[in-house]
Amino acid sequence: MSLKITNAQRAEVLTQALPYIQKYYGKIIVIKYGGNAMINEELKEQVMEDVVLLHLIGVDVVLVHGGGPEITDTLKRMGKESVFHNGLRVTDKETADVVQMVLAGKINKTLVNLLEINGGHAVGLSGLDGHMIEAEMKDEALGYVGKITKVDVKPVRDLLEKDYIPVISTVGCDKEGNVYNINADTAAAYIAGAIGAERLITMTDIAGILENKDDPSSIIPNIDIKEARALFDSGVISGGMVPKVECCIEAIEHGVKTVTILDGRVPHAILIEMLTNEGAGTMVIKDREKINE
Numbered sequence: 369m370s371l372k373i374t375n376a377q378r379a380e381v382l383t384q385a386l387p388y389i390q391k392y393y394g395k396i397i398v399i400k401y402g403g404n405a406m407i408n409e410e411l412k413e414q415v416m417e418d419v420v421l422l423h424l425i426g427v428d429v430v431l432v433h434g435g436g437p438e439i440t441d442t443l444k445r446m447g448k449e450s451v452f453h454n455g456l457r458v459t460d461k462e463t464a465d466v467v468q469m470v471l472a473g474k475i476n477k478t479l480v481n482l483l484e485i486n487g488g489h490a491v492g493l494s495g496l497d498g499h500m501i502e503a504e505m506k507d508e509a510l511g512y513v514g515k516i517t518k519v520d521v522k523p524v525r526d527l528l529e530k531d532y533i534p535v536i537s538t539v540g541c542d543k544e545g546n547v548y549n550i551n552a553d554t555a556a557a558y559i560a561g562a563i564g565a566e567r568l569i570t571m572t573d574i575a576g577i578l579e580n581k582d583d584p585s586s587i588i589p590n591i592d593i594k595e596a597r598a599l600f601d602s603g604v605i606s607g608g609m610v611p612k613v614e615c616c617i618e619a620i621e622h623g624v625k626t627v628t629i630l631d632g633r634v635p636h637a638i639l640i641e642m643l644t645n646e647g648a649g650t651m652v653i654k655d656r657e658k659i660n661e
Contacts, residue, residue: 384644384645385643385644388642388643388644389425389426389643392422392426392427392566392567392642393425393426393427394426394427394428395427395428395565395566395567396428396429396430396528396563396564396565396566397422397427397428397429397430397565397566397567397568397569397642398429398430398432398556398559398560398563398565398567398568398569398624399419399429399430399431399432399556399568399569399570399571399638400432400433400434400552400553400556400568400569400570400571401415401431401432401433401434401479401571401632402433402434402435402436402552402571402572402632406433406434406435406437406475406632407437408633410635411632411633411635412482413482413486414635414636415571415632415638416479416482416483416485416486416488417486417636418636418637418638418639419431419483419488419533419638420483420486420487420488420533421639422638422639422642423488423489423533424487424488427642428528429533430524430528430533430534430536430559430560430563430565431479431483431490431533431534431535431536432536432538432552432555432556432559433471433475433476433479433535433536433537433538433552434471434538434551434552434553435470435471435475435537436457438470438474438475439457439466439467439470439471442466442469442470443463443466446466448462448463448466453507453509453510455608455611456506456510456513456551457510457513457549458509458510458511458513459510459511459512459513459548459549460511460512461511461512463511463512463549464511464512464546464547464548464549465547467539467547467549468494468496468539468547471494471537471538471539472492472494472496472537472539475537476492476493476494476535476537477492479492479535480492480535483533483535488533489531489532489533490532490533490534490535491527491532491533491534491535492535492536492537493523493524493527493534493535493536493537494536494537494538494539495536495537495538495539495540495541495550495555496539496540496541496547497523498520498522498523499520499541500519500520500521500522500523500524500536501514501516501518501519501538501539501540501541501550501555501558502516502517502518502519502520502540502541502542502543503515503516503517503540503541503542503548503550504517504542504548505548512546512547512548512549513548513549513550513551514540514548514549514550516540516550516554516555516558517542519558519559519562520562521559521562521563524536524559524563525563536555536559538550538551538552538555538556540555551611551615553570553611553612553615554611554615554618556568556570556615556619557615557616557618557619557622557624557627558618558619558622560619560622560624560627561618561619561621561622561623561624562622564623565624566624566625566626567624567625567626567627567628567642568616568619568624568626568627568628569627569628569630569638569641569642570612570615570616570627570628570629570630571630571631571632571637571638572612572629572630572631572632573631573632573633574609574631575587575631575649576588576589576629576630576631576648576649576650577591577596577599577604577605577609577613577629577650578604579604581606587649587650588650589650589651590650590651590652590653591650591651591652591653592652592653592654592655592656593617593620593621593652593653593654593655594655594656595656596613596616596617596652597617599613600613612629613629613652615627616629616652617652620652620653620654625653625654626651626652626653627651627652627653628641628648628649628650628651628652629649629650629652630648630649631648631649634648637649
């Protein structure tokens with residue numbers, strides 16, 4: 369059931385959002401999109417609405433996406449089992465072809481189409497376009513899983529200058545033309561740093577960094593790099609959250625001011641995080657003493 373609000377309440381909501389609209393007007397925000405928000409069609413529609421709204425109020429949004437579950441599903445339909453090593457997909461030559469087909473093809477163009485349907489103007493790119501993401505083999509045991517060696521964001525800047533929303537799939541290549549599967553969190557961190565983004569928002573399937581992994585209410589609203597590393601040592605940040613937080617730190621070290629780990633299962637989480645006092649998820653910053661700057 370939809371919530372009915374009065375015109376006065378609508379006006380109040382917009383008035384409260386005004387300082388945030390002013391804050392982010394003309395700024396670049398990179399959103400890493402994946403996880404449950406990509407699988408659930410209703411949430412996917414809401415994410416696209418959020419991106420278009422931010423674009424229309426003058427925020428330069430760059431959407432970087434993964435698509436692991438859909439790659440797994442496609443491989444399964446081909447009769448090919450997915451194998452993982454230390455949380456990363458083992459990628460032989462055939463799997464690399466499937467990754468390119470699914471990420472740079474189906475998923476990328478589906479998202480571009482959804483943004484257009486919702487009133488945005490979007491163009492799809494992959495890390496192969498303009499050799500935007502150059503990579504080398506990360507580990508022979510993983511096959512064609514790439515370690516980023518260079519990022520050239522000129523194609524992204526060109527699209528932003530033309531008032532498009534760039535939608536980037538995370539496949540990369542080396543100078544010989546070999547195609548690599550690139551971790552989407554890592555790619556988003558490098559792209560955000562290279563393009564001088566004000567913020568990186570990475571969407572995931574949990575509420576944020578939790579003091580107690582079994583208690584969603586124990587979310588840590590903000591944390592600096594030093595505190596994050598202490599939580600690695602104490603085991604509070606563990607398992608699948610380790611690479612995500614490491615990517616947050618990497619983005620900040622590349623010059624991004626703040627990185628937010630956002631719960632993609634919450635409807636319109638991006639707008640809650642960017643345009644309200646409440647916020648959502650966990651914000652990672654460089655230095656606790658500068659959190660209010």
